[in-house]
Amino acid sequence: MRQPLLDAVRGLDPAADGPEIDGEAMLARIREEVHSAAQADVTHLLPPRRSRPAQRLAMGAAALTVVVAVAIALVLTSSGPRAYATWAAEPTLVPVAEAAAECPDTEPGTPPVPVEPVLAEQRGSYTFVVLSGEGVFVRCLASTAGEERFVVAEGARTPSPSDLELGTAPVLVLDPGAVWAREAGEGPITTVVGLAADDVTAVEVSTVDGVTAEASLDDGWWSVWFPGDVEIADGLLVTTPEGESTLSLAGLIAPGLG
Amino acid sequence: MKAGKRARFEELYWRHHRELAAFIRRRVPPDAVEDVLAEVFVVAWRRLSDIPVEARAWLYGVARNVIRNTYRAEARQRALHVRIAEEAGSAPAHTDGFDDAIASRTDLGRAWNQLSETEQEVIALVAWDGLSNAESAQVLGVTTSAFAVRLFRARRRLLHLLERSTGGAR
Numbered sequence: 212m213r214q215p216l217l218d219a220v221r222g223l224d225p226a227a228d229g230p231e232i233d234g235e236a237m238l239a240r241i242r243e244e245v246h247s248a249a250q251a252d253v254t255h256l257l258p259p260r261r262s263r264p265a266q267r268l269a270m271g272a273a274a275l276t277v278v279v280a281v282a283i284a285l286v287l288t289s290s291g292p293r294a295y296a297t298w299a300a301e302p303t304l305v306p307v308a309e310a311a312a313e314c315p316d317t318e319p320g321t322p323p324v325p326v327e328p329v330l331a332e333q334r335g336s337y338t339f340v341v342l343s344g345e346g347v348f349v350r351c352l353a354s355t356a357g358e359e360r361f362v363v364a365e366g367a368r369t370p371s372p373s374d375l376e377l378g379t380a381p382v383l384v385l386d387p388g389a390v391w392a393r394e395a396g397e398g399p400i401t402t403v404v405g406l407a408a409d410d411v412t413a414v415e416v417s418t419v420d421g422v423t424a425e426a427s428l429d430d431g432w433w434s435v436w437f438p439g440d441v442e443i444a445d446g447l448l449v450t451t452p453e454g455e456s457t458l459s460l461a462g463l464i465a466p467g468l469g
Numbered sequence: 470m471k472a473g474k475r476a477r478f479e480e481l482y483w484r485h486h487r488e489l490a491a492f493i494r495r496r497v498p499p500d501a502v503e504d505v506l507a508e509v510f511v512v513a514w515r516r517l518s519d520i521p522v523e524a525r526a527w528l529y530g531v532a533r534n535v536i537r538n539t540y541r542a543e544a545r546q547r548a549l550h551v552r553i554a555e556e557a558g559s560a561p562a563h564t565d566g567f568d569d570a571i572a573s574r575t576d577l578g579r580a581w582n583q584l585s586e587t588e589q590e591v592i593a594l595v596a597w598d599g600l601s602n603a604e605s606a607q608v609l610g611v612t613t614s615a616f617a618v619r620l621f622r623a624r625r626r627l628l629h630l631l632e633r634s635t636g637g638a639r
Contacts, residue, residue: 216624219577220596223551226494231487237503238482241510253512256538257519258530258610387621461617 295397295438297335302427307331311340314351318344318366326366330434332427339427341404341434348385350402352436365391377406377431381449382414384463388443402436403443405463408451415448416460478514481524486510489528492598496536496549508535526600526607533608549589551578580630588623595620 310331317323326344333339333355342349351364367386377383386404403416407428414426416435419442426433446457486506493505509532513520520527581589594605606616 216628217592217596220581220592220627222574223578223581224495224597225551226491226597229491229494230499232490232503232506234483234486237486237506237510238479240503241482241507241514244507244511245514253515256512256531256534257516258527258534258607387617389625390622464617 295335295337295400298337298438299334300422300424302332302334302339302425304427304429305331305333305338307340307429310338310353311342311351313353313362314340314342315349315364315366316342318342318347318349318368320347320366320368324368330427330429330432332434334436339402339434339436341432343432348404350386350391350404350434350436352396352400354396361396363391363396365389377408380408380463381411381451382407382433382447382458382463383465384447384460385465387460387464388441390440398438399440400436400438401441401443402434403460404432404434406431407433410451411449412452413448413450415450417444417446417448418442419444474517478510478517481513481517481520481528482510485525485528488525488599489532492529493532493536495593495597496533497540501539505532505535505539523604526604529594529598529600529604530608530610549586549593550582576631576634580627580634583630584623584627587619588626591616591619591623592627 307328307330310333311328314328315326317325324344324347326342326347326349328340329343330341331338336355338353338355340351340353342351347366347368349364349366351362353362354360367389383406384403385406386402388401388403390399390401401418403426405414407414409431411428411433414428414433414435415423416426417423418437422437422441424435424437426435443460445460447460447463449456449458489509490502490506493509494502497505509528512531512535513528584592590609591605594600594608595602598605600608602617602620605620609616611619
């Protein structure tokens with residue numbers, strides 16, 4: 212799969228035209244140093260061993276690619292950042308049409324793509340709405356705290372519309388922990404958004420710092436957001452009628468985004 | 470050197486020394502490349518039994534640690550910067566339908582140089598060093614999923630900086 216941004220970055224490679232190493236001379240030097248150098252402890256120079264099973268995590272090795280994100284709306288009337296003090300780990304679903312009233316109705320890339328709300332949740336004083344269109348989705352966060360109102364939204368465009376199709380996976384991750392709204396609202400938030408099969412009844416997401424939040428889940432979509440710039444833990448706790456299972460977030464990132 | 474150990478070491482050396490030299494060249498001054506390269510293979514000789522069959526990421530991880538042990542953060546940051554001053558007005562960095570946000574190699578270089586050391590490092594491991602996410606994670610000593618998320622964020626930031634530098638912010 213093409214990864215245009217990385218292809219372009221490859222063109223900046225400062226070592227692309229570097230001089231060749233004299234392999235024989237270097238090997239002779241290494242032999243000399245092996246024999247002559249003191250046997251200093253080199254433990255601190257070794258790569259750390261990873262505790263997680265690499266084979267399982269390698270499923271997500273190529274799972275991320277460029278998601279073109281664009282800030283598309285910002286109305287900021289708050290006087291300053293307040294760190295989402297009323298944020299709650301358990302969301303409440305709210306009617307999508309009403310919640311999305313202040314959100315954009317297009318993802319304004321080129322060309323703009325119409326979007327419709329598919330999921331709306333409330334955590335404390337904040338309403339979070341996911342809107343979807345062909346090959347795009349938009350996240351929209353609004354404060355509902357009286358006069359301290361703001362609306363901030365961001366869109367994501369996938370390489371192919373089929374990237375937003377669930378397929379046979381129980382859940383699919385479209386946004387594995389993007390940080391946005393850095394200079395809006397009450398500061399940055401970290402979002403995780405995905406699709407879920409009909410039999411999925413709950414999704415739980417945690418940060419590596421140990422904060423766990425229940426995802427809102429509606430109409431085949433699920434979403435979580437956390438205040439601040441946080442790192443999302445790999446384990447997603449997914450509940451179906453068969454029970455709970457912990458799945459690798461990296462392994463569930465939409466294949467078309469890889 | 471014992472014969473069996475020596476044979477394995479030399480096979481390792483000849484397979485990886487060129488790409489490892491390129492990895493090092495991206496991160497240290499030119500006159501230090503051979504010193505770092507030699508130190509990495511001295512460590513490899515001493516810890517040959519620790520090296521996995523897929524040795525590349527292990528070697529790169531040692532090289533990264535040698536470099537971090539030798540150079541301060543600001544020097545490493547400079548090393549990953551790209552030279553753009555002499556390239557003003559140059560041809561597009563990549564064409565063939567790439568996003569309009571990348572107008573030229575100069576824009577991309579400027580945006581690249583605004584990334585943090587960490588952001589440059591995760592993208593460089595994939596784009597310049599040609600490592601997979603799993604290998605890159607091994608170099609950094611993090612899980613593959615953690616690396617994947619870091620890469621995701623770094624790419625988004627680079628795109629954001631490009632949009633700003635080209636006046637394409639929407």
